Amino acid sequence: MTRRPTASNPPTSARPHASAPTLLIDTNVVLDLLLAREPWAHDAARLFDACAQGAAHACLAAHAVTTIHYLVERALSRKVANTAVSDLLELVTVVPASSDDFQRALSLGIRDFEDAVHVTAFLRCGAQFLVTRNARDFKAAQIETRSAGETLALLTAQRSV
Numbered sequence: 001m002t003r004r005p006t007a008s009n010p011p012t013s014a015r016p017h018a019s020a021p022t023l024l025i026d027t028n029v030v031l032d033l034l035l036a037r038e039p040w041a042h043d044a045a046r047l048f049d050a051c052a053q054g055a056a057h058a059c060l061a062a063h064a065v066t067t068i069h070y071l072v073e074r075a076l077s078r079k080v081a082n083t084a085v086s087d088l089l090e091l092v093t094v095v096p097a098s099s100d101d102f103q104r105a106l107s108l109g110i111r112d113f114e115d116a117v118h119v120t121a122f123l124r125c126g127a128q129f130l131v132t133r134n135a136r137d138f139k140a141a142q143i144e145t146r147s148a149g150e151t152l153a154l155l156t157a158q159r160s161v
Helices: 026-032 043-050 063-073 078-091 099-107 111-125 135-141 149-158
Strands: 022-024 057-061 093-095 129-131
Touching: 022 111, 026 043, 026 063, 026 078, 043 057, 043 093, 043 111, 057 063, 057 078, 057 111, 063 078, 063 093, 063 111, 093 111, 099 111, 111 129, 129 149
Parallel strands: 022 057, 022 129, 057 093
Antiparallel strands: none
């Protein structure tokens, strides 16, 4: 049985399988895990565990790292935030952002700039899905979004094929 990852007990990283999909994980899903936000924490933990087992390649937009640290520090402590971010960086690939990415985000016509920057990260890393709880925020981008639970179901179906 696998352990449940949390801010103080993160998953350990494994190399993704060659056929494993690339996922861009939205900030809210990471925070669900690290802050144990119910009712989403369980699916977030299972998703990160699946990524740690190599079922998917997890990516995180660079700008999300500072937001995650700030919010975890505010909710828990600086020590927990430092550990959580350090552990997270062992599991995910951080997708860098250039000035061109920010310019592109401005031109996407998405109301929330932070969401638009997530879209540029999604495009940059070649993700198949953006894993989020707020799919409606990305409708204008016309990218594939899935909840953590939906993504888990897809990963499970792929394993059984």
